[in-house]
Amino acid sequence: MDFELSEEQKAFQSLAYKFALKEFPPFAQECDREEKYPKEIWQKACEAGLVGIAIPEEYGGPGAGWMETALITEQLSRIDLGLGLAAVAATFGAENIINYGSEEQKKTYLPLLPAGKAIFAGAYTEPNAGSDVAGTSTRAVKDGSDYVINGSKTFITNGTICDYMVALCVTNPEAPKKTQRHSLIIVDAKSPGITRMKIHGKMGIRASDTAEITFEDVRVPQKNLVGKEGNGFYQLMHFFDQTRIMVASQGLGLAQGALDLALKYVQERKTFGIPLAANQAIQFQLAEMATRIELARNIIYKAAWKADNGQLDPALNAMAKFYAGETAVWVTDKALQMHGGYGYIDEYDIQRFYRDAKILEIYEGAKEIEKITIAKRLF
Template identity: 55%
Template sequence: MSFKLTKEQRDIKKAARKFAEGEFPDRALEFDRQETFDLDLWRKACEFGFVGVFIDEEYGGAGMGFFEHSLITEEFWAADPGIGQAIMSASFGAELLLLFGSEEQKQAILPDLVEGKAMIGTAITEPNAGSDPASATTKAVRDGDSWVINGNKMFITNGSTAKNLVVFCQTDPENSSRHKQHSFILVPTEAPGLEADKIHGKMGIRASDTSEISLSNVRVPLENLVGKEGKGFSQLMEFFNRTRPHVCAQGVGLAQAALEESIRHVKERYQFGKPLASFQSIQFKIAEMATLVRAARNLYYEAAWTVDKGKPDHALIAMAKWYAGEIAVRCADEAVQMHGGYGFIDETKVNRLYRAAKVLEIYEGTKEMEKTIISRSLLQS
């Protein structure tokens, strides 16, 4: 197996870093403190072709893979997690349409996403249904030629900014199998009865829109069903196989940034008449961080590779997702420690990295759920 990126992949990674380092730093603190984001920055990223690279060319995308999507994500998160999330999560849900959507749904939504005209989102989590999505109770009931949807969704990325949400709904609550009760339905956010309330006070990634969604008698056409009725849970698992390597890349990008910020700081900061970099305890921290980052990167490279080869390895993806989150938290913690009091102030980048890291062990599958997936694959084989 070759671990060397192709020239095209190296060029993509280099271009993503150049764009992010040129555009993000001047506004990162502003967006973090004000919990806001300038959509013109997302549109500019779309113009450069960074959004939706995994979308087929016939829908305006670059026709690349989730690996290339992850490479861009890594560089964007290394520059700033909040802005990186705000831009790269704009396509969160496009994976479902590519996998299971009708041709009409793809043509109606994907080109606008790639061109920077409209974001998409996916509404899965509920106030009482997080790690157990099969317990989701948002209901969609047939009424003539429409679905009528009622329920609440929590922690929804792009909930207040997306033009459309792919909503995980219970369409067959009486089915004896709890894994066959749900379906995905495409819901325009402008539909009467849908309300989005932006969540404030997040620990990190504050530039990214996270909202609570309320659906009260929201009516959409029957043809807004994404894929087959009753297949929502299995579709969700396939969806996560595509999106979790993306989360791994977030963790690796954050950890890489923590490492680079730490190296810069310990070379410049003097104590006892010597640079911090001259102390063995600091050298060991740097060595450990670099090793953790390399290991996590190799894991997510392989995980994303299996996805693009059409053979997603569920256990491997879970390993990569769990480990990337863990090393992000650890590296961010060490970075703050090496920065001392400066790391405790929100003006420093490592402070934002530290606050953003924890979410990587929570969303799109907690670290406990990822370990459960790994252990089951080993013990049931």
């Protein structure tokens, strides 16, 4: 087994870390306090080649794989999770086009993403259908050559700033199985009948745009159907099986960043005349933090490697996301505790890391859903 990264992978890793170190600090506190989407960060990330890296070369991307996606996501999240999402989530939803889109759809939409000409969103979650994806009730009814969409979505990443979204809609309500009733449809976010409202007051990732979206008689050409009608649920499950690698990498990067902050602080902070780092209890805690992070790194890299080598493993990807999210929450808690009272004020970045971490156990499949995915494949 060769655990060594290729030179190209090391280059992506270094590029992402250096980019985040340079570009994120001036925006991190401001975007967090003001719940402000960092458009400038997104534009610079596009220019740096950090957006849409999985898009094939024939559609304007570098054609990199899930390992490169994991490495970039890890390094950006290491400095700030919310700002990192401006880059890694700018294509969110477009992966469905890569997987199942027509040639015309791929040529129309994919080149816009790495070029910085468009942002995508995945309009899946609804007020009464989060983990229960098959319970989605937004309807798309055929009328002439169009679909007419009615319904509502919530917790949509990039909801108010996206140019296009891939929406999960009921198109075949009479199908015998709930999982055969849905389709994925590309929607122009500026279409008449769409109302988008930013969700305020989030605990964390406040730099990332999150919205409620309402569709009222929104007309969309039937040619915007992604893949086969009635296959939307299965296509979306495949999408989540893939993107859990990216979310797991967010947890890994955030945990590593929290450890970085803790290591710096305990070497500078003195108590009873000596640095905190000289305290054996602190050393033991740091050792356990580093161990859990390395365990998360190994399972994530394995999941990414398998995905790139035609061995996508839903159970392994669920393990990676579940463990990395839990690790991020645990590590940030320990890191903040080492900062004492200073960790409780926003002058110190660790409190933002602490708040950001919790979402990693909730979005893209709550950790309980990950456990169900794992358990189903044990028998």
